[in-house]
Every structure is written in structure tokens, then in C-alpha cells.
Amino acid sequence: MKNIICILICGFVVGCASSGFNRGTLKGQLGVKTPVVTDAEIEKVLALKPNLPKTFKLGVFFKNSDSYYQFSNWRWSDEDKNIFLNLSKKSDYSEMITEVFQILPSTISGEGDLNSIRLAAARHGADAVLIVSGVGEVDRYTNNLGWSYFLIAPALFVPGSEADALFMANATLWDVRNGYLYLTAEAESQTSNTYIAAYGKENKQLLEVSKNKALKKLDEELLKMVQGIKKR
Structure with a gap:
């Protein structure tokens, strides 16, 4: 009996602790595939110059x-896609961007790396391509009321569970012709939810809230970066 009690207590202690988010691992999932980098490749990148006309067509790829x-x-x-596909309709962008269209995954050949995306964008007639990527994770644990779950019935009415939902978003703007990187914008949003164990929301519902907030922030960050390009 003592052993059973000890096991239950240990399980509760482990369940109480939040495992947190490994932001480094999550950030590693953002962006597109990159090839092995050599000194020669670095020299090529350093030699690149901005080549974007004052008004340009923009392709958007959602990774x-x-x-x-x-x-x-x-x-x-x-709704997520329209945030970026409607950029040319916003006054802050209309002087620069004449047309915006989506680059569909089905038009991309190869492994979906940057060069493959640029090639697909070129076929669409884009001058620049905006690559939007995201990653999300949910961390669930019990709070100070979670001990009551040992009694089973409280799981139906006691809010002893917690869920933190983190969504990270990234956007990079590339020159289609030479691969010059014009800007990188990042944003994230973390939301917390206290719930009754028997009635908790699904991960996708929690991440939807964080995703919406993160993309709103990303839109704001992107505007700041674009204003910097205007001044060049």
C-alpha cells in the first residue's frame, strides 16, 4: 500500500511540473532547407547586391x-494567408508592391529548398518571394489543484490542469533573381489556459489562438522591416 501511495505521489509531482519549451529546437524547424555551406558559398553571398526594382511583384510561399x-x-x-496575400492592398505597401500571389507547393520541384522556391517564383513572374513559416507546441501540466484528481471525480469539475501554447512565426524576403536576403522578421505568442481535466481543449484549438496572435505580430514586424527597405 505504501508503495502504491509513493508511486501516485511521484506521478503527481512529475505531472505538476511544466516541461517548458525548447525554443532552440522549435526555431530549427522554421525556414527552409539549407545546403552544406562552404567558404565559396559565403563569398558568393557577400558579393550579392540588392536588385529589387522600386515597384515589384511578390510571390508568397507558406511553408x-x-x-x-x-x-x-x-x-x-x-485567414492566415490573406494577411500576406493582401499586402499590396495596404497603403504601407501599395507604393512598392504591384501584385501578390501565392506560390503553391505543387509548383515547386526538388526538395523545397530556397533555390527551388525561387525557381517556382520566377516561373510565376515574381521579382521577390516572401517565405512564411511557423511552428507550434503545447505544454500540459497540473496546477496546485491537480492533487484532487487522485479522487477521480474532481477531474470532472476542478480546474486543476494547465496548458501553455506557443507559436513561433518567421518571414524572409528574398530576391528571386540573385537570392539576396532583404529582410527577416520573427514573432511569437504564448497563451495559457486553465481547464478542467475532462473538458480541456485540443492542442489545435489552443494553437489556433497563439497562431493568430503571433501572425498579427509578424505582420507588424514585417512592416517595420519594409519601411527600412523604402529608406535605402
């Missing part, structure tokens, strides 16, 4: 995650 966890818990919605 889908290769991770099953990511794919099953969040997707790019039409």
Missing part, C-alpha cells in the same frame, strides 16, 4: 511542416 505533430495540430488557414 508546411514536415513534422507529423505540427501537421496534425495546426494548418495555414485562408
